[in-house]
Amino acid sequence: MKEKAIEYLMQNPILHIGMIEPIRRGSADILYADFDGVLIKELKSKAYMISVTSYEKGQELLNLIPKCSLIAVHQKYMVEYILNKFKLTKRFECFQTVYTGKTKREIKEELEVKPLEENQIEVILEHYDKLSMDEIKELLRNKSLFGGYKEGNLIGFIGTHLEGSMGLLEIFPQYRRLGYGEVLESYMINLLIDKGLVPFAQIEVNNEKSIGLQKKLGFTISEDRLYWIF
Known part of the structure; x- marks a missing residue:
């Protein structure tokens, strides 16, 4: 399923880097992967991560999870369903940012x-x-x-x-x-x-100071958003 997962996620690699990297690093249990979505459990954080092409597929995959206290979802239309299904109360709406270059940064100030x-x-x-x-x-x-x-x-x-x-x-x-x-x-x-x-980070959408820093450092910022729910 690894190849199918990567094929799906690479359709939007900046948004999905938080799923791609755990798979590449070997810290992801791939629970589902096909043309219509991917569901993984990241083993170090015990966080679920999901991306789907439809609300119906999202429901189907989320019903595979017996319980959940932390999940990242990449489609807004699944947020309320997740909050209600798992009785969770908090969400962070984020941009994904990725440092796609291979060149290390010059550090001027000594620390x-x-x-x-x-x-x-x-x-x-x-x-x-x-x-x-x-x-x-x-x-x-x-x-x-x-x-x-x-x-x-x-x-x-x-x-x-x-x-x-x-x-x-x-x-x-x-x-x-x-x-x-x-x-x-x-x-x-x-x-x-x-x-x-690959250096990557998630930045809350209203954190303009941090977004500015990421741009200054040469990060690419996703056009779409992801949601951490817990």
Whole structure:
């Protein structure tokens, strides 16, 4: 089913990169793949991801899922059905952004960037509230969160979510508007390229500051939207 899944998803590769990459990296259980849709379960995050050509196919595939607490859907017309079926209450409407180049970014401003330690969880939770403590702990154990240091002082952090997307970018208030967000994101782009991975991220549609940063860094932004529901 891998070939069928990729064939379908490559019809809109920018929008679907969050499904394509887990399949390519071997962290996806492909539950369905054909000309009319793809359903996968990403094994590290335990998130379901679905894209379909019709509401009816969406219903059919979602009925294969016994229970669900986190799902990414790529068609707006399936959002309400998912919220109701799984008794979920929250949604993030996002653009997909992808760094399609192979050239690493030049980093002008000097920061020391290194993995954060598990004993730094409190400072992360103080500045970032979009993930649970358990999720943050797992990212720290996996060395997936990186801190930026200026003259020995932690100025912010960035990382990759469990399913592989870039995110968790946070610059502490006193260090904002100094270009450090660009530095940290450039560091992550280069790190992922070195690993043979495609840098990608999801940006909430109303986050104009982040959208501007992605454009500045050379990301391609999807015309269509996807929806994280939890």
